[in-house]
Amino acid sequence: MARKPNYDFERRERERLKAIKVAEKAEAKRQAREKARAENAGAENAGEAPPAGVEPAPDKG
Template identity: 90%
Template sequence: MARKPNYDFERRERERLKAIKVAEKAEAKRAARERAKLGEGGETPEDESKPA
């Protein structure tokens, strides 16, 4: 027997997951801007030690 669909719940769940994803992306962008402002540029010490 098939389950009865709960469209409202499914829509809210999709919207909740999308909102989380958008928030994570915004936080990553904010952190990248902050690193760029401080002049770090996101390079790790391993990147700096490699010859050019």
């Protein structure tokens, strides 16, 4: 004998799983975006002078 369908539960379960998947994808995109920003910031600052307000160490000579 077949089971009685519980449409509300099944729909909520599908929506819950979909929400988890969407959240995981958004988190992965956020992490990738932060990583790309960090890499770009590192590449841009590699050959530049230190930021304003930072003074070089005094010479001991």
